[in-house]
Amino acid sequence: MSGDFSLWVYLAKTPLLWLTVTLTAYVLADRIAAATGRHPIANPVLITVTLVGGVLALTGTAYPVYFEGAQFVHFLLGPATVVLAMPLYERRATVKRALVPMLTALAAGAATTLAVVIALARLLDIPQPVLVSLAPKSVTSGVAMGIAEALGGDPTLTAILVILTGIIGAILVTPMMNALKIHDMRARGFAAGLAAHGIGTARAFQVSEVAGTFAGIAMGLNAFLTAILAPLALHLLF
Amino acid sequence: MIASLALILLAQLVGEAIARGAHVPIPGPVIGMGLMFGFLLLRDTPRFGLPRFLPKPLTDGTLETTARGLLMNLSLMFVPAGVGVVGRLDLLRAQGVKLAIVLVVSTALSLLVTVLVFRAVAARVEGPGRDGES
Numbered sequence: 001m002s003g004d005f006s007l008w009v010y011l012a013k014t015p016l017l018w019l020t021v022t023l024t025a026y027v028l029a030d031r032i033a034a035a036t037g038r039h040p041i042a043n044p045v046l047i048t049v050t051l052v053g054g055v056l057a058l059t060g061t062a063y064p065v066y067f068e069g070a071q072f073v074h075f076l077l078g079p080a081t082v083v084l085a086m087p088l089y090e091r092r093a094t095v096k097r098a099l100v101p102m103l104t105a106l107a108a109g110a111a112t113t114l115a116v117v118i119a120l121a122r123l124l125d126i127p128q129p130v131l132v133s134l135a136p137k138s139v140t141s142g143v144a145m146g147i148a149e150a151l152g153g154d155p156t157l158t159a160i161l162v163i164l165t166g167i168i169g170a171i172l173v174t175p176m177m178n179a180l181k182i183h184d185m186r187a188r189g190f191a192a193g194l195a196a197h198g199i200g201t202a203r204a205f206q207v208s209e210v211a212g213t214f215a216g217i218a219m220g221l222n223a224f225l226t227a228i229l230a231p232l233a234l235h236l237l238f
Numbered sequence: 239m240i241a242s243l244a245l246i247l248l249a250q251l252v253g254e255a256i257a258r259g260a261h262v263p264i265p266g267p268v269i270g271m272g273l274m275f276g277f278l279l280l281r282d283t284p285r286f287g288l289p290r291f292l293p294k295p296l297t298d299g300t301l302e303t304t305a306r307g308l309l310m311n312l313s314l315m316f317v318p319a320g321v322g323v324v325g326r327l328d329l330l331r332a333q334g335v336k337l338a339i340v341l342v343v344s345t346a347l348s349l350l351v352t353v354l355v356f357r358a359v360a361a362r363v364e365g366p367g368r369d370g371e372s
Contacts, residue, residue, distance in 0.1 A: 022314075022317055022318065023314075025317075026311075026313070026314045026317060030313075043313075044313040044314075045313045045316045045317060045320055046320075048313075048314070048317045048320070049317055049320035049321050049323070049324060050324075052317065052321050053321055053324035053325075056321065056324075056325075063321070063322055063325045066318075066321060067318060067322070070317065070318035070321065071318065073314060073315055073317060073318055074315065074318040074319065076308065076314075076315045077267070077315045077316075078250045078266070078267040078270070079243070079246045079247060079250060079267075079308060080308045080309060080312055080315055081250075081265070081267035081268060081270065081271055082246050082249045082250050082253070082267055082270040082271050082273075082274050083246060083271075083274065083304070083305035083308050083309060084271050084309070085249075085271045085272070085273075085274035085275040085278065085305075086274070086278070086301075086302060086305035086306070086309070087309070088271070088275060089275055089278040089279070097364070098360065100359060100363050101355075101356045101357075101359040101360040101363060102356065104355055104356070104359045105352045105353075105355040105356035105359065106352075108351050108352065108355040109348055109351055109352030109355070112347055112348055112351040112352075113344055113347075113348040116343065116344040116347050116348070117340060117344045120339065120340045120343060120344060121336075121340055124336040124339065124340065125336075126333055126336055126337070126340070127333075130333055130337075134337070134340060137341070137344075138344075138345070138348060140265060141319060142265050143264075143265050154329075156326060156329065157329050157330075159319065159322070159323070160322075160323045160326055160327070160329060160330065161337070161341065163316065163319055163320050163323045164323065164341055165341055165345055166316065167320075168341055168342055168345045169345045169348075169349065172342075172345060172346055172349060173349055176346065176349055176350070177349075177353065180350075180353070180354075182353055182357060184356075184357060184360065186356070186360075187352075187353045187356035187357050187360065188353060190352060190353070190356055191348075191349045191350075191352040191353040191356065192349070194348065194349075194352045195345050195348035195349045195352060196345065196349075198312060198315075198316060199313070199316055201312060202312035202313040202316070203313075205309055205310065205312060206313075212309065216271075218352075220264075220268045220271065223264060223265060223268060224264050224268075227264075
């Protein structure tokens, strides 16, 4: 018994175990998502996080220990963002043609998100520090945390709200667009990337490469615009 | 494969350096995306003759395959951060229901306004009858 335990202690301390758990859970989640025909509710991020979260809770593993292994996966977010240049480059003619609709939708979408968040938060009496953490929630997490911190919010809370927003957006986008009978994959993707950053972009790539390309652009542009608009909006309204 | 990864990391590294050095509110990897785009443009402009000087994997489609492999599994990369959320859901407890309402309503409206404005402007610019490349 003590032999088994020391094996566990050894494994639990190496990055190998949690990296393997993360990848295995993802493969399983992806199989589940594929089996449902990529149904929006069967979101691979949500399923994997639930599986891994369950394993951590059952084994009493602390998050920093898990992250030792998972950091290798986390690290790939940067390179994955860089290679968004690839579909963008391959479809640059399509993107160039859609420049005016894109920039208009960007301005309208970013402003709406901020206005709705601030209005709802005031309506529901959400305290100021939480509101500040909430404002940049549609932006990719690194930038969102920076914005929240600069404005006096809680970056950890922001990171949580950003991830939840991404999952909510990725689940909502397909049924909403189908209900609206919008078949333009450029518009669908752009909306997904603007409202739900990288998780929305991941979803968009599952649906079509055109949607994914436009989602990636929206994610980048919105990070830039919200970083400028969020402080302005909070100043104006308080 | 290694040459492709090295190029991707290099673009990110330079992007991070620019982001930090110039204090711009754009994430380093997004600047790296711009740099990678610039590289692809230069590579495919015949009069620069760049491919002669580049390692083969950067010109024979390996770079493209590496990129596609990463993008197809973008969901995976949000898992470590997502698992962190599970551990900190206590932060949401005090305002949980209110925050859930704000998140769902604002995300839905954000999607709605963005897609409708995009379509409305696209219809004006491109004329009727065109519905984008679906």
